[in-house]
Amino acid sequence: MPNKKSVQLILHDLRPDAAADILPPSSARRLLFAASPPVHRCVGCFGCWTKTPGKCVIGDRGADFVALLSRCGELVVLSRMVFGGLSPDIKAVMDRSIGFILPFFRHAGGETHHAHRFENPPDLRYVFYGEEIADAEKETAKKLAAANSLNLGSGRSAVEFYQTVRDCAEAFA
Amino acid sequence: MKITCINGSPKTRRSASARIADALSAKIGGAAECVVCGAAELDRGEAPAAFRGSDALVFVFPLYVDGIPSHLLRFLDESLHDIAEAASGATVYAVVNNGFFEGRQNAVALEIMRNFAARAGLRWGLGLGVGAGGMIHAAPVGRGPLRNLGKALDALASEILANQTGEDRVCEPNFPRALYKALAHAGWRKSARKNGLKTKSLYAKP
Numbered sequence: 001m002p003n004k005k006s007v008q009l010i011l012h013d014l015r016p017d018a019a020a021d022i023l024p025p026s027s028a029r030r031l032l033f034a035a036s037p038p039v040h041r042c043v044g045c046f047g048c049w050t051k052t053p054g055k056c057v058i059g060d061r062g063a064d065f066v067a068l069l070s071r072c073g074e075l076v077v078l079s080r081m082v083f084g085g086l087s088p089d090i091k092a093v094m095d096r097s098i099g100f101i102l103p104f105f106r107h108a109g110g111e112t113h114h115a116h117r118f119e120n121p122p123d124l125r126y127v128f129y130g131e132e133i134a135d136a137e138k139e140t141a142k143k144l145a146a147a148n149s150l151n152l153g154s155g156r157s158a159v160e161f162y163q164t165v166r167d168c169a170e171a172f173a
Numbered sequence: 174m175k176i177t178c179i180n181g182s183p184k185t186r187r188s189a190s191a192r193i194a195d196a197l198s199a200k201i202g203g204a205a206e207c208v209v210c211g212a213a214e215l216d217r218g219e220a221p222a223a224f225r226g227s228d229a230l231v232f233v234f235p236l237y238v239d240g241i242p243s244h245l246l247r248f249l250d251e252s253l254h255d256i257a258e259a260a261s262g263a264t265v266y267a268v269v270n271n272g273f274f275e276g277r278q279n280a281v282a283l284e285i286m287r288n289f290a291a292r293a294g295l296r297w298g299l300g301l302g303v304g305a306g307g308m309i310h311a312a313p314v315g316r317g318p319l320r321n322l323g324k325a326l327d328a329l330a331s332e333i334l335a336n337q338t339g340e341d342r343v344c345e346p347n348f349p350r351a352l353y354k355a356l357a358h359a360g361w362r363k364s365a366r367k368n369g370l371k372t373k374s375l376y377a378k379p
Contacts (some may be wrong), residue, residue, distance in 0.1 A: 030253065037318045041244045042237065044184045050364040053377040067379065085281075085290040088247035096339050103361040105273075106356050112273045112354065120379060134291070140284040147239040147281050 002029050004120065005073035012078035013089040022169045027089040030155060031068050033129075035079075035089040039096060042051060048099030054117055055099055062096040070099050075122045075153065078168060079101075081130035081161070084140025100152060113151055123156040127171045133161055174205040175331060177227040177260070179220065181234025181245035183212050189309040193326070194233040196314040197268070198263065200330035215248040221255035227263045229298065229333050230256075231287060235306065236271035239281050247260050247268055249289050257293040264336055265290040266298040272357075274350045276343030287362045300341040301329055307360070308346050314348035318348040 006029050012019060013035045015149045026032045039062030048066075053090040056063040069075060077094075086094060100121075101114040126145045142159050149157035154155035178198055182188035191211075198207045205228075214220045216285070224230060232243055249256070267286040269279035279302030290297040303325070308318050315323025325344040332339060346353070362372045 002270060005316065020223050030296050038243075041183060042242065044182065044188070044235065044237075046364070049375065050361060050370070051368050052379075053370070054379040070378065082246065082250050083285045083292060085246075085285045088243050088250055091238070091240060091246050091274075092243035094240075095243050098238065104358055104375075111275050112350070114278075134288070136284075136291070140281065140288055143281045143284065144203075144239055147278075151239060 003073075004071060007072040008029065008074045008076060009033065009072035009122070010076045010078060011093060012089060013080055013087045014078065015152070018165050022079050022165060024172050033065060033068060033093070035087075035093045038092050040088045041092050042095035042098075042149035043160060046103070048096075049103040053099070056096045058096070062093055065093055065097050066100045069097060069122065070118045072122050073120070074125060076125045076127060076171075078127045078129070078171070079135060081128040081133050081141065085144050086126075094148075108150065121153045123158075124153045125158045125160070127160045127162065127168055129162045129165055129168050131163055137143075152169065174229075174334065175227050176201055176205050176207045176229045176231060177224050178207060178209045178231045178233060179215070179245075180209060180211045181215075181232055181242055183242055183244055185212075185240040187310065188235070189303075189306040190233045190235055192274055192309045193268055193270060193303065194231075196323075197231065197233070197326050197330060200326055201334065204334050206300075212244060215244065218252070220248065221252050221259045224256060224263070225272065227260045227262050228336065229266060230260055230295070231266045231268065231333065234270075234282075236269050236279050236282050239278075241244045241282055241285055253289075253293055253355040257295065259293065264296045264298040264333075264338070265293075266333055268329070269300065270281070270301060270303040270306035270309070272305075272307050274305050274345060274353050276302040278302070278304070279343070280341065297338065299329075299332065299337075299339040302341065302343040304343065307357055308348060308353065310357045317348040320347045331373060335353050
């Protein structure tokens with residue numbers, strides 16, 4: 001089993017043919033999770049906190065994401081840019097991932113946040129693609145990555161923008 | 174004047190968003206026609222038609238992972254042009270509630286809604302970030318720990334009726350943060366017991 005820090009998890013919303021072209025192959029150190037076709041949406045039941053702690057109660061493949069997240073040192077999210085944030089398919093996976101953290105609160109930077117369930121949560125790297133992304137949307141995306149990183153991850157985040165899916169290959173070169 | 178309020182919670186009952194949407198509708202009262210749409214209408218694709226002729230669209234939803242719940246995001250993304258056409262000329266407002274104490278933690282979701290309005294070619298009104306959504310059923314809106322929320326919704330209702338724009342605002346309960354945290358923790362432990370789990374089990378690493 002490779003060291004957790006060396007494992008990268010790539011969550012993406014590409015079609016299978018595009019994923020095969022753009023993404024590096026999966027391996028022991030590189031895990032891939034396709035957000036499309038979409039997983040069932042979160043229904044806000046908090047079962048992942050109070051019924052089956054750490055695992056979503058909805059029985060589709062979306063319930064497997066937290067276990068992968070707990071094994072990686074870096075989460076790379078490759079997403080179509082939608083209004084300065086993640087695409088609906090990616091967001092459905094992320095919404096189903098709150099079992100990764102605990103329901104209990106901690107304080108950080110004068111704010112309440114959820115405590116971590118797992119030691120050494122991953123760094124976050126967001127790779128967005130989209131034609132004519134507005135400057136305001138880029139600013140929102142940077143704030144989103146920072147907020148997600150504070151709540152789900154290590155507090156370390158990076159954001160990149162590309163115009164097309166094909167351009168995103170550079171992010172994995 | 175027609176105001177369409179969209180409840181963006183995926184929950185079918187007792188959601189904080191439904192409570193806020195109902196309170197806001199009551200404050201708008203007889204001053205305007207106020208229609209409330211929920212997740213079922215969004216799923217069935219009926220919402221854009223319901224938006225037709227609206228002077229204001231008011232999106233009320235819970236904060237999910239610092240953003241918009243995926244089903245509402247999917248609706249906004251897939252129906253962008255239908256919304257823009259049906260509600261052309263409408264002003265967009267948003268009320269986001271979270272489980273953290275601080276209302277300011279809704280700021281990114283409000284920005285996403287502002288960006289949606291820009292993409293739809295609709296005018297952005299303002300956003301309200303509501304903290305401590307877990308307290309929403311603790312008292313009538315406007316009473317006890319929800320006095321600040323009552324005032325914030327009074328102001329928002331007036332601004333919507335006057336078709337005003339403004340700066341985004343936040344609202345927190347009339348309640349100590351430390352006590353909110355203690356009650357929240359007690360609530361999670363109680364939920365665990367109801368499900369036959371010990372507190373220790375809540376920390377499981379499956």
